[in-house]
Amino acid sequence: MTWSVTELVAWQSEVEAYADRRGKFDWLEIPPIASATAIQDAYHTIARTRHPDLFVGRIEPEVMDRLVRMYSRVTAAYADLKEPERCAAYLRELRGPRAATTPPPLHGQAPLARRLGATLPPMRSEISSHRPGTPATATTARIERFAPPPPTRPAPTTAPPPSPPAPVPVPAPPPAPTPRQVPGEIDPAHAMNARALAYYRRAEGAQHTGDRAVALLHIKMAIAADPRSTFLRAALAELSRP
Amino acid sequence: MPFAVGIDLGTTNSVVAVATPTGVEFALGPLGERVHPSVVAFPPTGGVVVGTEAKARRATEPDTTVYSAKRLIGQNIKSPLVQLALTGLPFRVDEGPNQQPIIVMRDRRLTVPEVSAQVLGHLKRCAERQLGDRVTQAVITVPANFSDAQRQATKEAGRLAGLDVLRLINEPTAAALAYGFGQRKQEVVCVFDFGGGTFDVSLLVIKDEVFEVLATDGDFFLGGDDIDRAIAEFLAAEMNRHQHVDPRADNQLMTRLVLAAEEIKMHLSAASSAEGVIDGLMRGGQEVKLPFRLTRAQLEGMVRGFVDRSIELTRRALTAARLDPRDISEVVCVGGTTRVPLVRQRLAELFGREPALRINPDEVVAQGAAIQAGSLAGSLFHGRGMATRDAVPTHAMSPLAHGDVPWASAVAPARPILLDVTPAGLRIATAGGFSEEILERNLPTPIERTRTFTTARDHQTQVVIDCCRGESKRFEENELLGRLVLEGLPPRRRGDVRIDVTFRVDQDGILHVRARDADTGIEQETALEVLGAPVAA
Known part of the structure; x- marks a missing residue:
């Protein structure tokens, strides 16, 4: 069950290269589905194969450090997905407003989109440090120990912060959070129009059965249907690579 | 070959x-x-005495005998709970650098990790004597709700005792490991750890070799010591009433009463009433005798508040784990206080089943720590006798010392996996x-998470990041845990500087904080300067 050091090192170099672009489901190595059992099983499988404890005394401290970091990212993804509400919110975010009309992505064992997701420029961002619905956006919380508290907020009575040398204006209301371009899983449904998507799905299916020529054909048809999709162009480039 | 041992470093034992x-x-x-009692005595003749022998000195030399050091380790002496704990201690505790408590013993000033290192050193010597070889590595258990500073201080104590601390693991998790290792279990268990000084409850799902904690809760200042203290207060009141002597002002008398209280408590776990005379109470050079009579019902009246609190925390953990009491297939009792009949009765009421009886609440944590130590050292095998019920009776001389343990017959080493959780918000x-x-x-x-923050003032070139723990x-x-300062920021308008703050909790449960200016890449990964933790020499 436990991985060999060779397998571990291969995995490390693979995930480290795209660590910031991996979505939560990528970290757990499962297709995006909201099944609590599947999510827990996926995490347990990863724990059983490459939990840092399994490698104590088997790898160099530097490799261990890197392993702990990468494993911590897996755990962070699990922490979010194991809460049903958060998982549902994340899936909605991935699927976007069109989720109702378009079927959920048909991820196979090695879906093209996920493989490409790692190599493509981001099409839409997955906001990693900010979840919708939580008050803390990337720009509202402030670290500042010397400015006075804004008068509109109740000041703590026990230990008020030291008064500043000169009155400082009340901080302006936070600017609208600019979506940070943190790439993640790319849902093909957002990267092209519906007609192109139909072709893309067929290409995915063909790719899955190993029929590269058919996959190429369908990708080209998809491009014809949606010539502006960079996602499809990258997919074509990936597929045409010998 | 050197051994890796598991150590349950308890408040009392x-x-x-x-x-x-x-x-x-x-x-x-x-x-x-x-x-082994976690007691360290500094006798007038010099030297240090640890363990059972030291406990015997508690009654006669209360001001030079340190006990319950775990309640002080890694604590900020200014914290109100610590101040409260200090009021009951017969020995002197001063404030040291970085707000850490310093224990004063005659002419010696010791940090709390130094005292705990004496206990660990004693345990190490006991193990070495029995195993006939050096003990260099250890897994030490800590309460699940231990904070960062407490964990760091415990590691420091291990280091001072000459041990390479392979890992700190949480006590309830260790107990679950001892309960489930090698049993191919698929169940959800509740570990109810009511020890001498701390109370912890953890809910775990066990799937064969994977032990995943779903939720944990606890109270750092709730334990058998509090029950002893309540009984001692009752005895003191009795003494005041009958003999017009207030022992509360007298260290030695009060210590004697607390020790008697502990015995009365244990007796009342088996019998319905305790009656007798406490002797050896010295007052003004004269021996005073205190007759007493205490029934179990009276004791239960005294401890009900403590037990209610533990049950309430258990309910809270169940809610956090989204579990119903009926989902729990076994209740694992850890710590001597779980022997109190009222505790067992309330647990049975909550879960609708009697707690597991075949587990020794005093030893199960150390057993789990030993299994984890073996796992991390690569010397753990699926032996026959690893399960709790089969814990082998020990001989004065270990078979390991004779080399007749069949190491060779074992196959691939076993590596159970413990997946723990953060005990508090950071x-x-x-x-x-x-x-x-x-x-x-x-x-x-272990987990790592980054949030982005910004400055609140124009032309701010440094930010102070104060880290704290709580909800x-x-x-x-x-x-308050400590602070990190990020300097050299470009002077920009407020809100224009973006600072990524990354919190990482490692497998020991220790927090690492990193702050990074997202634009310039200036980074500070200062180890958090933790208040109350030992200062590196």
Whole structure:
């Protein structure tokens, strides 16, 4: 069950290269589905194969450090997905407003989109440090120990912060959070129009059965249907690579 | 070959064990005891005495005998709970550098890790004597709700005792490991750890070799010591009433009463009433005798509040784990206080089943630590005797010392996996006296999470990041952990500088904080300067 050091090192170099672009489901190595059992099983499988404890005394401290970091990212993804509400919110975010009309992505064992997701420029961002619905956006919380508290907020009575040398204006209301371009899983449904998507799905299916020529054909048809999709162009480039 | 041992460093008692292919073996003390009191005495003749012998000195030399050091380790002496704990201690505790408590023993000033290192050193010597070889590595258990500073201080104590601390693991998790290792279990268990000084409850799902904690809760100042203290207060009142003597002002008398209270408590776990005379009470050079009579019902009246609190925390953990009491297939009792009949009765009421009886609440934590130590050292095998019920009776001389343990017959080493959680929310201070949570409680560890913040003032070139632990939005209501300063920021308008703050909790449950200016890449990964923790020399 436990991985060999060779397998571990291969995995490390693979995930480290795209660590910031991996979505939560990528970290757990499962297709995006909201099944609590599947999510827990996926995490347990990863724990059983490459939990840092399994490698104590088997790898160099530097490799261990890197392993702990990468494993911590897996755990962070699990922490979010194991809460049903958060998982549902994340899936909605991935699927976007069109989720109702378009079927959920048909991820196979090695879906093209996920493989490409790692190599493509981001099409839409997955906001990693900010979840919708939580008050803390990337720009509202402030670290500042010397400015006075804004008068509109109740000041703590026990230990008020030291008064500043000169009155400082009340901080302006936070600017609208600019979506940070943190790439993640790319849902093909957002990267092209519906007609192109139909072709893309067929290409995915063909790719899955190993029929590269058919996959190429369908990708080209998809491009014809949606010539502006960079996602499809990258997919074509990936597929045409010998 | 050097051994890796598991150590349960308790508030009142400690246990040390080692995993062998034939079972977990406990290291005995000089008097053949499996449970070693966590007491360190500094006799007038010089030197240091630890364990059973030191406990015997508590009654006669209360001001030079340190006990319950675990309640002080890694604590900020200014914290109100610590101040409260100090009022009951007969020995002197001063404030040292970095707000850490310093224990004063005659002419010696000791940090708390130095005292705990004496206990660990004693355990190490016991194990070495029995195993006939050096003990260099150890897994030490800590209460699940231990904070960062407490964990660091415990590691420091291990280092001072000459041990390479392979890992700190949480006590309830260790107990679950001892309960489930090698049994191919698929169940959800509740570990109810009511020890001498601390109370912890953890809910775990066990799937064969994977032990995943779903939620944990606890109270750092709730334990058998509190029950002893309540009984001692009752005895003191009795003494005051009958003999017109107030023993509360007298260290030696009060210590004697607390020790008697502990015995009365234990007696009342088996019998319905306790009656007798406490002797050896010295007052003004004369011996005073105190007759007493206490029934179990009276005792239960005294301890009901403590037990209610533990049950309430258990309910809270169940809610956090989204579990119903009926989902729990076994209740694992840990710690001597779980022997109190009222505790068992309330647990049975809550879960609708009697707690598991075949588990020894004093030894199960050390057993789990031993299994984890063996796992991390690569010397753990699926032996026959690893399960709790089969814990082998120990001989004065270990079979390991004779080399007749069948190491060779074992196959691939076993590596159970412990997946623990954060015991409390971890937050940073933001403008206006508020705090922003970066890691919530009950998150799986090891974990790393980054949040982006910004400056609140124009041309600000440095930010101070105060880190705290707790669940309150108001910064002051949380427990301050330490601070990190990020300097050399480009002077820009407020809100234009973006700072990524990364919190990482490692497998020992220790927090690492990193702050990074997202644009310039200036980074500070200062180890958090933790208040109350030992200062590196």
